[in-house]
Amino acid sequence: MSLFHKKTEELSDVHYEGNAVLRMLSYLKPHWKIMVVCLALVLALTGLELYKPIITGDAIDLYIAGDYAPGEAVRERFTGVLLAAVKYIGVLAALCVCTNRIQILLQKVGQSIIYEMRRELFEHIESLSMRFFDLTPVGKTVTRVTNDVEAVHELYASILVKLFRNIVKIFGLVVVMLARDTRMALLSFVMVPVVIALTVGFRTLARRAYQVSKTRVTALNTFLSENLSGMKIIQIFNREERKYEEFSDRSEELYQAFRKEIMLGAVFRPTIVLSSVVAMAIVIAAGSQGVLAGTVSFGTMYIFLQYIKTFFEPIQDLAEQLATLQSAVASAEKIFTLLDEKPLIRDPEEPVRPEKIQGRIEFRHVWFAYDNENYILRDVSFVIEPGQKVAFVGATGAGKSSILNLIGRYYDIQKGEILIDGVNVRDLSRDQIRRAIGQVQQDVFIFTGDVKSNIRLREESITDEAVREASRRVNADRFIDRLPEGYDERVTERGSTFSAGQRQLLSFARTLAFDPAILILDEATANIDTETEQWIQEALETLMTGRTTIMVAHRLSTIQHADKIIVMHKGQIRESGTHQELLERKGIYQKLYQLQLA
Numbered sequence: 143m144s145l146f147h148k149k150t151e152e153l154s155d156v157h158y159e160g161n162a163v164l165r166m167l168s169y170l171k172p173h174w175k176i177m178v179v180c181l182a183l184v185l186a187l188t189g190l191e192l193y194k195p196i197i198t199g200d201a202i203d204l205y206i207a208g209d210y211a212p213g214e215a216v217r218e219r220f221t222g223v224l225l226a227a228v229k230y231i232g233v234l235a236a237l238c239v240c241t242n243r244i245q246i247l248l249q250k251v252g253q254s255i256i257y258e259m260r261r262e263l264f265e266h267i268e269s270l271s272m273r274f275f276d277l278t279p280v281g282k283t284v285t286r287v288t289n290d291v292e293a294v295h296e297l298y299a300s301i302l303v304k305l306f307r308n309i310v311k312i313f314g315l316v317v318v319m320l321a322r323d324t325r326m327a328l329l330s331f332v333m334v335p336v337v338i339a340l341t342v343g344f345r346t347l348a349r350r351a352y353q354v355s356k357t358r359v360t361a362l363n364t365f366l367s368e369n370l371s372g373m374k375i376i377q378i379f380n381r382e383e384r385k386y387e388e389f390s391d392r393s394e395e396l397y398q399a400f401r402k403e404i405m406l407g408a409v410f411r412p413t414i415v416l417s418s419v420v421a422m423a424i425v426i427a428a429g430s431q432g433v434l435a436g437t438v439s440f441g442t443m444y445i446f447l448q449y450i451k452t453f454f455e456p457i458q459d460l461a462e463q464l465a466t467l468q469s470a471v472a473s474a475e476k477i478f479t480l481l482d483e484k485p486l487i488r489d490p491e492e493p494v495r496p497e498k499i500q501g502r503i504e505f506r507h508v509w510f511a512y513d514n515e516n517y518i519l520r521d522v523s524f525v526i527e528p529g530q531k532v533a534f535v536g537a538t539g540a541g542k543s544s545i546l547n548l549i550g551r552y553y554d555i556q557k558g559e560i561l562i563d564g565v566n567v568r569d570l571s572r573d574q575i576r577r578a579i580g581q582v583q584q585d586v587f588i589f590t591g592d593v594k595s596n597i598r599l600r601e602e603s604i605t606d607e608a609v610r611e612a613s614r615r616v617n618a619d620r621f622i623d624r625l626p627e628g629y630d631e632r633v634t635e636r637g638s639t640f641s642a643g644q645r646q647l648l649s650f651a652r653t654l655a656f657d658p659a660i661l662i663l664d665e666a667t668a669n670i671d672t673e674t675e676q677w678i679q680e681a682l683e684t685l686m687t688g689r690t691t692i693m694v695a696h697r698l699s700t701i702q703h704a705d706k707i708i709v710m711h712k713g714q715i716r717e718s719g720t721h722q723e724l725l726e727r728k729g730i731y732q733k734l735y736q737l738q739l740a
Contacts, residue, residue, distance in 0.1 A: 158474075158475035158476075158478055158479050158482075160478065160482075162471050162474040162475045162478055163471060163474075165474070165478055166294065166297060166298075166470070166471075166474050169255045169258070169259065169298070170251070170255070170298070173251045173254065173255070176247050176250070176251055177251065179247060180244055180247050180248060180251075180303055181303070181306060183240045183243055183244050183247075184244065184303055184306055184307045184310065185310065186236075186240055187237060187240040187241065187244070187307065188307060188310045188311050188314055189314070190233050190236055190237050190240070191237065191311065191452070192311075192314050192315065192318055193233060194230065194233050194234075194237075195444070195445045195448035195449060195452075196318075196445060197226050197229050197230050197233065198226070198230065198441075198444060198445075198448075199441035199442060199444045199445035199448075200226070200441055201222065201223055201226035201441070202439075202440050202441040202444055203439045203440060203441030203442070204222055204441075205219045205220075205222035205223045205226070206219075206223070206440075244303065248298070248299050248300060248303055249299055251298055251299075252295050252298035252299030252300075253295075253299075255295075255298050256291055256292075256294070256295045256298070259291055259294065259477070260287060260291055262481065263286065263287050263291070263477065263480065263481065264287065266480070266481055266483075267283060267287075267480075269485050270483060270485050271485045271486040271487045271552070271553070272547070272552045272553060273486050273512070273553065274483060274485075274486075276512070279364040279367065279368065280364070280367045280368070280371075281360070281362075281363035281364030281365065281366060281367035281368065282360050282363070282364050283480070284363060284367060285359060285360045285363045285364075286476055286477055286480050289356075289359055289360075289363070289473070290356070290473035290474075290476050290477050291473070291477065293356075293469055293470050293472075293473035294470050294473050294474050294477065296466060296469075296470055297467065297470040297474075301463050301466055301467050301470065304459065304463050305460065305463050305464075305467070307456075308456035308457075308459050308460045308463065309456075309460070311452075311456045312453070312456050312457065312460070315449055315452065315453050315456075316331075318449070319446065319449055319453075322442060322445060322446070323438065323442055323446070325428075326425060326428065326429060326432070326438065326442070326446050327446075329424050329425055329428050330421055330424075330425055330446060330449070330450050330453065331421075332421060332424055333417040333418070333420055333421040333424075333454075334457075336417055337414060337417050337454065337457050338457075340410065340413055340414065340417075340461075341457065341460070341461040341464075344406060344410045344461050344465065345461060345464050345465060345468070347406055348403070348406055348464075348465035348468060349465070349468040349472075351399065351402045351403045351406060352403065352465065352468050352469040352472050353472050354399045354402075355396065355399035355400055355402075355403060356469070356472050356473060356476070358392070358395050358396040358399045359396060360476075361392055361395075361396075362392045362393065362396055365388065365389065365392050366389075369385055369389075406465075407462070410458075410461065410462075411458060414454055414457065414458040414461075415454075415458075417454060418450060418451065418453070418454035418455075421450050421453075421454070422447060422450050422451070425443075425446050425447060425450055426447070429442075429443040429446065429447075430443075486553075486554065487551060487552070487553070487554055487572060489571045489572055489573075490568065490569055490570075490571075493569060493570055493571040493574070494565050494569045494570055495571075495574065496563060496565065498659070499562060499563055499574070499575075499578040499659045499660070500528040500563050500659065501526075501528040501529065501562075501563070501578070501659045501660045501689065501690030502525075502526065502527055502528050502561075502562065502563050502564065502690070503525070503526040503549060503560075503561070503562055503660070503690065503692075504524070504525045504526070504559075504560070504561040504564075505522050505523050505524050505525075505545070505548075505558070505559075505560055506523055506558050506559040506560075506561070507521050507522075507523055507557065507558040507559070508521070508522045508523070508548070508555050508557070508558035508559070508560060509521060509522075509555065509556050509557035509558055510541075510544060510548060510553070510555045510556060511556060512544075512553065514556060517556075517713060518541050518544045518713050519541045519544055519545070519548075519555075519713045519714075520712075520713040520714050521558075521714065522541070522545070522558075522713070522714065522715055523558075523715070524708060524715060524718070526690055526692065526706075527690075528659075528690055529687075529688055529689065529690060530690055530691075530705045530706065531686055531691040531693070531703070531704045531705045531706075532690075532691070532692055532693070532704060532705060532706045532707075532708060533692075533693040533694070533695060533701035533704040533706070533707045533708070534692070534693070534694050534707075534708050534710055535694075535695065535696075535698060535701065535707060535708070535709055535710070535731065535734065536709055536710035536711055536730075536734075537711065539712075540710035540711055540712065540713065541710050541712075541713045541714075542694045542710055543664060543694060545710075546581070546662050546664055546692065546694060548560055549562075549567075549579065549660070549662070549692070550575060550576055550579050550581065550662075551567045551568075551570075551572055551575050551576075554568070562575065562578075577656070577658075578658055578659045578660055579658055579659075579660045579661075579662060580653035580654065580656055580657075580658030580660070580661050580662065581653065581662040581664065582646070582649050582650050582653050582661075582662070582663050582664065583649070583664045583665070584664055584665035586637070586642075586645040586646055586648070586649040587636065588633055588635075588636055588637025588640070588645055588648060589633070589635075590633060590634060590635045591632075591633055592627075592629070592630050592631060592632055592633055593622055593625070593628070593629045593630070593631050593633060593648070594606065594609050594629040594630065596633055596637075596648055596652065597609045597612060597613065597648065597651050597652045597655050598652075598655065599652065601655075601656070604655050604656070606629070608655055609629065609651070609655055610629070612651045612652075612654040612655040613629075613647075613651040615651075615654060616647055616650040616651050616654060616677070617647065617677035617680065618644075618647035618648060618650065618651045620677065621644050621647070647677070658689065659689060659690065660689065660690045660691075660692070661686065661689045661690070661691045661692070662691075662692045662693075663691065663692070663693045663694065663695070664694050665694055665695060665696065679700075697738070698721075698731075698734060698735050698738055699738075701721075702721040703721070704720075704721070705720070706718060706719065706720065707719065707720065707721060707724055707731065709724065709729070709730050709731050709734075711730055716729070716730055717729050717730055717731055
């Protein structure tokens with residue numbers, strides 16, 4: 143197993159510090175009235191189930207096995223049996239009604255809670271810092287929102303009420319049996335210690351099995367997410383067979399985990415059934431002697447046989463429900479661990495709210511490291527005035543893209559200050575900062591939907607006309623208008639049906655539609671063909687007017703007309719000036735320029 147996937151399983155096994163059960167129960171507070179109704183229905187249901195064998199048993203004693211002379215009171219006996227049958231049918235009908243209402247109410251509560259939990263999870267995930275997504279596999283996060291939430295749904299939809307029902311049923315059976323015949327009841331309970339011991343053992347083993355299987359599900363989902371996203375690379379390097387072997391290994395691990403769960407159930411259930419059969423045999427043997435001796439009636443014998451059959455069922459169900467509860471708790475622990483993940487970037491309690499961001503950016507002695515140890519930026523200071531066009535250049539790893547991430551406050555710095563319009567970014571809300579920044583990246587992400595939804599991004603204030611205008615200004619309309627459905631053209635995941643240049647133009651239109659005060663171009667023309675680049679260059683002069691524009695580019699020909707070029711080297715600013723000034727200085731920039739010319 144690779145180091146990455148070992149790390150993934152370690153992340154999946156993080157132990158939740160709080161009480162997951164109490165926290166899960168807190169989600170029931172808005173639905174407490176419905177739960178009270180359900181519990182009342184459960185009590186009624188349990189009472190009806192306990193009363194059902196008594197109807198038959200009493201009918202046997204009173205109207206069938208009674209000491210009657212031949213032909214004596216035939217009508218009374220028939221009427222009594224008929225009345226008992228009507229009662230029995232009435233109890234069955236009431237049982238059906240109670241069961242139906244409980245199921246409907248519980249499903250309603252369960253679905254409502256799970257709906258809110260999914261919303262809460264996704265909202266929280268959106269609030270997390272980029273550092274979380276740098277370290278956490280996508281498949282793990284997807285598992286939390288899908289598999290684990292669905293496992294928790296079982297708790298609210300059935301387990302809690304069933305646990306209550308079975309506990310009430312067991313105690314009810316004990317009370318009724320003792321009240322009916324103490325000696326017969328004690329004989330019926332002979333196998334209870336054995337069943338309790340089996341239940342405790344099963345619960346312990348089942349908890350471990352559920353924890354292992356959930357960890358394996360997370361690992362498999364993580365593997366699938368990573369490899370499906372990288373399928374092109376797998377096929378390019380002909381690694382299908384090797385990846386299939388890795389998938390088979392993880393699938394086998396999951397199969398073995400599920401197989402262990404099944405085997406536990408396969409051993410536990412028959413053992414409980416055997417215990418009930420032994421208890422029934424004891425009752426039949428002792429009851430038969432009582433019937434012959436006249437100390438036990440046929441009706442009582444029947445009632446106890448029915449109760450024994452019923453008595454062990456809730457014990458078996460209780461053990462299985464406890465195991466399922468452990469599964470739900472294990473999933474809840476993973477969900478709550480994610481919900482308790484604190485965003486590293488937080489808004490101030492009372493953020494500064496300027497009327498409009500003008501776009502002045504200043505770095506004051508900034509030191510930054512992604513891991514708080516290995517500094518990417520070292521004592522970086524510069525000022526970008528509103529409306530100025532500034533480019534950052536340098537070798538890979540010099541810190542150019544890190545500067546862009548810090549301006550949008552996707553990460554926080556360790557030392558120094560970053561100011562926008564003279565205000566420290568820590569004193570501004572993230573929403574305000576990011577609304578003022580439009581960023582075009584080298585790797586464009588296109589969402590499933592249509593063209594206009596990928597430009598608007600569900601911002602309803604951006605009209606269709608604004609979408610078309612933004613597309614026109616970046617020349618994206620030149621290819622959109624040629625699509626069969628135009629702006630309504632369906633887009634597949636990641637925009638795989640579009641060329642790299644077309645995806646970049648869509649990204650550019652998306653950025654401009656939001657009319658940002660600060661425009662960031664992170665290698666925006668790196669993957670674009672010559673014709674498409676020419677379209678963008680034609681629009682850039684107009685688009686940059688009145689906006690602070692920050693560019694990062696390896697191709698120096700695209701940033702020669704910038705007002706200022708800042709040369710980065712090993713996390714520090716080494717040179718700064720216009721294109722011509724830097725060439726005359728004959729330093730790092732001139733070497734980079736000559737290398738590209740060569």
